[in-house]
Amino acid sequence: MLEGGGRLLRKAFPEHWSFLLGEIALYSLLVLVLTGVWLTFFFHPEMREVVYDGRYVPLRGVRMSSAFDSTLYISFDVRGGLLIRQMHHWAALVFVAAIGVHLLRIFFTGAFRRPREINWVIGVTLFLISLAEGFAGYSLPDDLLSGTGLRIADGIMLSLPVVGTYVSMFVFGSQYPGEDFISRLYGLHILLLPGVLIGLVTVHLILVFHLKHTQWRGPGRTSGNVVGKPLYPQFTASSTGLALTVFGVTALLGGLAQINPVWAYGPYRPDQASTGSQPDWYVGFLEGALRLVPPWETNVAGHTLMWNVLLPAVVLPALLFLVLYAYPFVEQRLTGEWREERHRCDRPRDRPVRTGLGVAGITFYGVLLLAGGNDIIADTFKVSLNALTWILRVCLIAAPVLAFLLTRRLCHALLAEEQQRLSEGEESGEVRQTVEGGYESGHRPVTRFRPGAPRKPLTPHESRTGTPSRERPGPVRRRR
Template identity: 80%
Template sequence: MAGGGRLLRKAFPEHWSFLLGEIALYSLVLLILTGVWLTFFFAPEMSEVVYQGRYVPLRGIRMSRAFDSTLHISFDVRGGLLVRQMHHWAALVFVAAIGVHMLRIFFTGAFRRPRELNWVIGVTLLVIAMSEGFAGYSLPDDLLSGTGLRIAQGIMLSLPVVGTYVSMFVFGAQFPGEDIVPRLYAMHILLLPGLLIALVTVHLMLVFQLKHTQWRGPGRSNRNVVGKPLFPQFMASSTGLSFMVFGVTALLGGLAQINPVWVYGPYRPDEVSTGSQPDWYVGFLEGALRLVPPWETNVAGHTLMWNVLLPAVVLPGLLFTVLYVYPFAEQRLTGEWGGEQHLCDRPRDRPVRTGLGVAGTVFYAVLLLAGGNDIMAYSFRISLNALTWIFRIALVVAPVVAFLITRWLCRALAEAEQKRLTRGQESGEVRQTVEGGYASDHRPVTRFRPGAPRRPIGPGEHTGTASQEPSAPTRRRR
């Protein structure tokens, strides 16, 4: 009973940035609920049928059983289109919440000891979530998803020596074959969700074991956590957040159309969808494929398709490798090996890390924009070739410029804060000097701790007031 009581009194920080992980969790719950419902009506088969459903423009068209069942869900099942669109929106929110949550962890240094393992789990969750999204996105067997599968097959074929074997193993025959949708379906509803649930469980167990990080401030240290107790305050606010996530997703599913497969039509290998883009989380791969020039070389009778291998295999591999090893690399380069770190850094206090994070975000943004260069060129009447070269140059120059500007800005903010701490805060009073001029008076910057006298604030500390101090209990770390 005593152990259960301590668990219920466990403190959770109140800052809004700590809710990003909960949004990802509740999006996953919604994905599971809507996904289970969709499995009752979806048929993962590629055998051909003639459509005779309610959508008149496609009547009499030959299509796969998978596409036919998707149209059946959308037009014939009561509430089917709403649930299907909620499922798709929840998938986008899930991946986005993981990404933004990891950005928060990165910029605040919450990946440092003893949380390196949780960072590795988070990166793995991001990879699995993107794979799960691509598998689900490919199941309807419409023209858009079929084009995406064709691109995926091209990436497999770009692998030196083993490319053709990998493609035959995945598709079971010459593209598109008849096995890819059933195989993706098994991965989408069994293997990948099982991995996600297992890793999320381990992630939450580590969060409970290692305790939450928290922002620096009055009464907060490496030895305590200041915030709401798990029961009832945190559970009440977390439950309210879950209802908000469910409600917003339902509104999006009912009001914002997404993935209208009936517009694209069934997949045919001799057709390619135009004017359409993949989901945003794989858009950077699309952009990378469009920016690399058509480089190919022959080595020992094997063709190396650098224009596919570099952007679709080497680049993602390098990006995720950097994410995996960054906590350990930073510890080695900065010498911060000893001691646990439970207080979050302000981004301005870590100018190099913040600069690297902003540079990586800009690099990703350029690739994402490049994935829609054809739409941009058509909409703004710009030369597609000129726009492609602009993105190629920006991919190299923009991250460097972003790093330099961010590092300079962080250092400038730190210097301004140090100057304010040294000179004091303006009092609002103006006095006349003996020379006849005017100068404003300054008073020392102080912070307030309940039950303690005011004292000047030191460099690297935060100002605070009584109203900013949480009233929730403090739990000591073990």
């Protein structure tokens, strides 16, 4: 047992900064749990109507739900309440962003390949649940902005053929907005979804420990080892520092950067809507998709199909996540790599097609995100909203294709330049005159250094994949 504990403490962790993205997500989740538990002591998840009589003078005497009243109470009457509430909101944004960027790192480096396909599926599921959890928390205050978002969510439910009305009635308890929705959403937000998130994170970390980390190619790094810092004390110290940094940054954001000022929006009323309202960034692409699809409707067997809602808000997200779930298995089948285990990361340039597809996906998402604020963009730059909408519609189709072609071409160019540098050598900085009277630059071979051995030129394969050497005698954890 002691020997097993010693092996665990000596487990090596890669030192590259890109491996810290997952830790940022983990520590953001910890901030969310701590601040969320504190907020539950003061929040009242009820839609019972009350008359506000708190410290915020502009809303005194206004009828509002108990949920919105308690949110104002937390913000203005509880000492440190606004700080904790804003820390909670900022940590949610950081959490979703860290998971998203972490998934991009896994995608572009090919760290989803065998034997880590299940961990990729867990990561995508974590991202999906974090979106739902963020939207649930965003909707709880029952202010005019979050109520507008719920109104859109109700429209998406109603767009489902045949069952849409039943789904809406089941979720809201009656005709929108109902009387029970906030209390139902509260249980989902503080119990069910966090439980699933924590459970999936636990399984994810267990698989990371069991399967070992991937690592970048380089001297001394093979498929049979991991080069990096041992778990104790180096990695523990650096990880603790990162955790404190995440706590500190979210505290600074909560204290200095205002976010979601619900008192400025007022309580939700079904007959009103916020102008210039924008959702949190992680659901902005859905807002943009809703704004870009033309008003298409058809009638089939007495049922109206609202394609302008069904396609962007139901079909599109389902397809996006289906592609994310299936991609590792499809790529490995097409490339024939499903039979072998892969423990080292690819450079994005070494996989031009995969990198091009990833950049095309990011471009597609970016266009949708811009479209989510097309009214604000048009007003700010004094351009026609209709013209801007048509431009974004064209970009939604053309921009990802161009991004794929340009990225793939750039990857091939980088590989060709690298191949030329390895074959001709790197420039030495010397310029000499030829017999014919022209000038040429001097080159020297690209070399690798082995302690106690002369310099030897690198082959193209060694430059791309790395070779085992004693160049970095760091802690090494052998794979089983």
